[in-house]
Amino acid sequence: MFDYKSGLDFAKELDQKDKLAPYRNQFHIPKDQNGNDLIYLCGNSLGLQPKTTKAYVNQELEDWANLGVEGHTEARHPWLPYHEFLAESMAKVVGAKPIEVVVMNTLTANLHFMMVSFYQPTPKRYKILIEADAFPSDKYAVESQLRHHGYNDTDGVILWKAREGEELLRYEDLEAILEKHGNEIALIMIGGVNYYTGQYFDLKRITKIGHNSGCMVGFDCAHGAGNVQLNLHDSGADFAVWCTYKYLNSGPGSLAGAFVHERHAYNKNLNRFTGWWSHNKQTRFNMRDEFDQLPGAEGWQLSNPPILSMAAIRASLDLFNAVGFENLTEKSKKLTGYFEFLINELNNEHIKIITPKSSDERGCQLSIQVKNADKTLHQKLTESGVICDWREPDVIRCAPVPLYNSFEDVYKMVEILKAILNE
Incomplete structure (x- = not known):
């Protein structure tokens, strides 16, 4: 069990201690119209693009252009x-x-x-x-x-x-x-x-x-x-x-x-x-x-x-x-646990987490069930720069992915959610 605390300073402290934090910079993070990073919690639907992907794909395009059919055996990474x-x-x-x-x-x-x-x-x-x-x-x-x-x-x-x-x-x-x-x-x-x-x-x-x-x-x-x-x-x-x-x-x-x-x-x-x-x-x-x-x-x-x-x-x-899967799951449990802690701190009767409480019975996704749901809450989150997804009839799915999401991402998302719920 991790000992979580409230407040933005604690989130930033967790990010400073996170040995996987630099990997966020190896992904393209979607941005809003003002050029600010969106809070992307939708890796359970479509993961973000690694910055190296273009070079890997371009290598095959170059080999195809330069070698034609010979690329099956002569490409830098032969196709056969x-x-x-x-x-x-x-x-x-x-x-x-x-x-x-x-x-x-x-x-x-x-x-x-x-x-x-x-x-x-x-x-x-x-x-x-x-x-x-x-x-x-x-x-x-x-x-x-x-x-x-x-x-x-x-x-x-x-x-x-x-x-x-x-x-x-x-x-x-x-x-x-x-x-x-x-x-x-x-x-x-x-x-x-x-x-x-x-x-x-x-x-x-x-x-x-x-x-x-x-x-x-x-x-x-x-x-x-x-x-x-x-x-x-x-x-x-x-x-x-x-x-x-x-x-x-x-x-x-x-x-x-x-x-x-x-x-x-x-x-x-x-x-x-x-x-x-x-x-x-x-x-x-x-x-x-x-x-x-x-x-x-x-x-x-x-x-x-x-x-x-x-x-x-x-x-x-x-x-x-490069990351190592054990390191990935270690951060995942800590990041998702922090997310769960912050949601529970809201103590709001209109939402509840239906994902298992045990970290051994879930991954990084938390499913937030919305009382009397009509998708309005999800729409307001999207308009506020939080990218998550909606699944009928009443669930908002959020996945803080340890490869590219930060503890500050999670903190900001919950602050936005709190503001919307208190409107």
């Missing part, structure tokens, strides 16, 4: 193996082995590709369990998989729900669902960090619950990758997917990541969609050979990847390497 340059760094971020991780496609596409392999329904075991308030794209994806396999997309989805009057999910309720329906469930697919409440789930515990009932288990870690220590390998999960444009700061719509546990690495009998980039690298360009599956997560690739997007990811991952 480019995804390999990301594997080790990305594996560190999500707590995996390099063989278990690949950067490819986009988030929901990767979810579908994983379900091709890990959702194998039978007439008796075909249902999919998700959290009741899963991100809509996850819900749509699993429903479409059920329809694709000829099952009813209503009966086939089992929801892990919060109890009446509560926002957070309880593991004993999940266990009860599995005790009752475990032999009907083929796949458990949970958001690693819930987009709405910010609840960070115990991936290892969920995986064990699922595996004990004979279910495959996967996670959508869009709100976890780059935010919390996912420890995907140790979780034992069969698969996971995530995007890179939130906490991994790779730009809007950038490529996503996928994890496939090491125990599946050499299983060529797993059903999957394939393409030439999942074929043996040594014979890939022989063109007429029979398909020869690559081991590990690379074996789920289909096409040669977009290099410009990967260059932006490499720029961001190099920053993560």
Whole structure:
């Protein structure tokens, strides 16, 4: 526990002692019309651009201009193996082995590709369990998989729900669902960090619950990758997917990541969609050979990847390497705890934090629930220079990202919020 105090001087003192504070200068901070930094607390939706990104992307543009097709082998960072340059760094971020991780496609596409392999329904075991308030794209994806396999997309989805009057999910309720329906469930697919409440789930515990009932288990870690220590390998999960444009700061719509546990690495009998980039690298360009599956997560690739997007990811991952993920999460807990302290100090009946109080059960996002919400409070925050986001029906999501947000950012945001609430 940290001993927090009120007042701007304390916020500035925390920033002066923060060894990660200089990294803020390595990001482009959006500004208002007067050239002042906006208070950007929206990294849970789109991360800010590292200042090095332009140089990384420009290098590939220059190599393309100067080398043409020869850039695949002769570029400064050759394009043919480019995804390999990301594997080790990305594996560190999500707590995996390099063989278990690949950067490819986009988030929901990767979810579908994983379900091709890990959702194998039978007439008796075909249902999919998700959290009741899963991100809509996850819900749509699993429903479409059920329809694709000829099952009813209503009966086939089992929801892990919060109890009446509560926002957070309880593991004993999940266990009860599995005790009752475990032999009907083929796949458990949970958001690693819930987009709405910010609840960070115990991936290892969920995986064990699922595996004990004979279910495959996967996670959508869009709100976890780059935010919390996912420890995907140790979780034992069969698969996971995530995007890179939130906490991994790779730009809007950038490529996503996928994890496939090491125990599946050499299983060529797993059903999957394939393409030439999942074929043996040594014979890939022989063109007429029979398909020869690559081991590990690379074996789920289909096409040669977009290099410009990967260059932006490499720029961001190099920053993560420089910072060290343990240092990042240490600051995150302190910064988010300070934010929580200041919100609670307001003692205002019109708002409450619905994100878990324990720092081990959340990342840097705090979800502020607004009583009798009509989005007015969020609009006033935006007009006052605070960039956060609104999620229906009644939540303002704020994410003080430790790579580029300061304690003073958080202090100023809460002062602005206080002034609006007291109007």
